[in-house]
Amino acid sequence: MDIKEFVEILNNKSKVQIEVQQHSHKRVYIRINRENLKHIAQIIFRDLGAKFSISTGIHIREGFEVLYHFTFDKDKFICTLRTLAPHDDPVLDSLATVIPGTLWIEREIHDILGVQFTGHPAMKRLVKSEFLEENEFPFRKDFNIKKFKEKHGLLPNSQPQKELQK
Amino acid sequence: MRSIIPIGPFHPLQDEPENFLLTVEGETVVDIDVNLGYIHKGIELLAQQKTYDQVVFLVERICGICSITHTVCFCNAVEDLLKIEIPERAKYIRTILGEIERIHSHLLWMGLAGHFIGYNTVFMWTWKYREPILDMMEILTGNRQSCGMLKVGGVRRDLDNQKLSQLLKTLDELEPKIKMLADAVQDDPVLKARLENVGTLTRKDAIDYCVVGPTARASGVNIDVRRDDPYAAYPYLDWDVIVLNQGDVYAKFLVRVLETLESIKILRQAVQKIPAGDFQLQIREVPPGEGIGRYEAPRGEDIHYVRSNGTNFPERLKVRAPSYINIPSFYASCINQQVADVTITLAAVDPCYSCTERMISAKDIRSNHLWSQKDLIEISSQKTIKIASELGIEPDLPILKKYLLR
């Protein structure tokens, strides 16, 4: 199965609209609507036998883009699903019931970007520091590291340098 | 009656300080929960403030043991974005460095595994075998770990051919020792009784939890990035992927021992075949786009995702280290195990030594007794001794010693 065949099979099985962008003979990116995410992930993981690698959350102008990278080890290519959760309603379906491998990464994206995953069995903090408040998300573009450090009194001051000279 | 044993927060049997909460009924573990984030430094966010050349040094410091893993993986990702092929010599140099790293990482794990089940002899001996490999790394690159050798488009410095022939000599000395270790592991009845059918991860669970590397290969999942998504010089070399079907800790041990022998095979060929010529490309600019890099780390598949917006700084860097996806498999492999077996089961997935030193405190709620790392290892070694005496072997003189004294 190469990428062309894969896209055909996916088209036939899912019967929803997808937008394919082929980067090279080893990488393909597919844009889908967020309503179809669970349906398509199920086809790729269960029927086509892909391995879930990781997902990436990015804050872009239109909202929060979440990428799901699936690797096809026998066929030697990577398929990436691209979904968008808009600013005013950052909600996506959780894949944890289909793919247990997504348990942690969904918690992490929830921590760093504030995207909600409906249907996740245990949504709690994974990597977020205790210092961050509920509504502070470090990977959002409006997060200011300097202000954050100032708030906690962590910007370097002259005091430690003087002591070093001693 | 149920009680909860917290392991951590400071220590882990993994790379990072994590906190495990084991719910136990008598001696059987019925539930496990993992908390982490203790050493979350925000490397991915920090990478957005650094240029591509600087990020190479930053990702080198994600993990000290996998320093070459992450740098090559990041370079693979940017090279995928740029759609370029690096010079042949650079490919071979990356292969050589990567395999040296794999040998030292696997040896390190074997020693620690020995320590956890109470075979401190194995710990000391494997770490002794590891030293010449680190010396070789220092001779070739200038540092024992974190060598700063890689850059996008090739490698930063060339390797000296004379020094490479010295590497062959070191390998000749190392190979019989690893073979002896492999024989010892396969012959030793105590090790078998202690590790077989412990912490079994079935093939179905391995696929569901998407585990990678030796953890997956010990459960019969035939994946290896070096073969499945070839990078560096692996397509030009002849080697095998080790796959076993049992899925228990013993199989994971064996996979790692046999893989070390494969690495020696790869290194020999690479040193003989390395061509002369250029070793780096000049990269002028990085156009907007995205790229995915993969690398087979000692612990499994490493994957980096890079998105560029045409500036000097990456817009987003996502790093997925192999342990990240391997650790949740504890939910499947630790349940219904005995507490004495948990140490080695946790360690079997991704061994790092942080474990040996970092504080571990386990609290039994009923008696309010605080268990330390030492106690847990003590329980583990007691079980080994018990098994040994049941098999009619003098517990103080493990059979392994026979091999080591040869």
Place this chain on the structure above:
Amino acid sequence: MPNLSTKWLKKSPWIYHVGTGGCNNCDIEILDCLTPRFDVERFGIKLVVSPRHADVLLVSGPVSYHIKSRLQEVYRQVPKPCVVACLGACACSMGIFKDAYSVAGPVDKVIKEIDPNAIFVYVPGCPPKPETMIMGLVKALQKI
């Protein structure tokens, strides 16, 4: 200040290792010190499993927010006088992680918050070699 406690401390320092968010490199090299090539136990330097037994606190890595209070708690448990050895560039000065949002500060700053008179030894390097670490410990003992 030559008194009884420092006299014993100098003979055979027991060390306790705290990893506060480093990359593991320094941790590996500490273990290397204990294995046959370097074998610091022949000098009486011993790794202990509880901070309450320790004379020297080895700290590696920049201190992340999450682990800051734990490090301070560990320092309180160590019997005084004690020496804090900052291993590696990250522990000395935060190194490459200086600008990261979730790093609270270098080790000396965090510990001085609770004990301004703490004694520090700095072992730079990324990672410091085992020889350097042994030398750092020797310096630490001379400081007392």
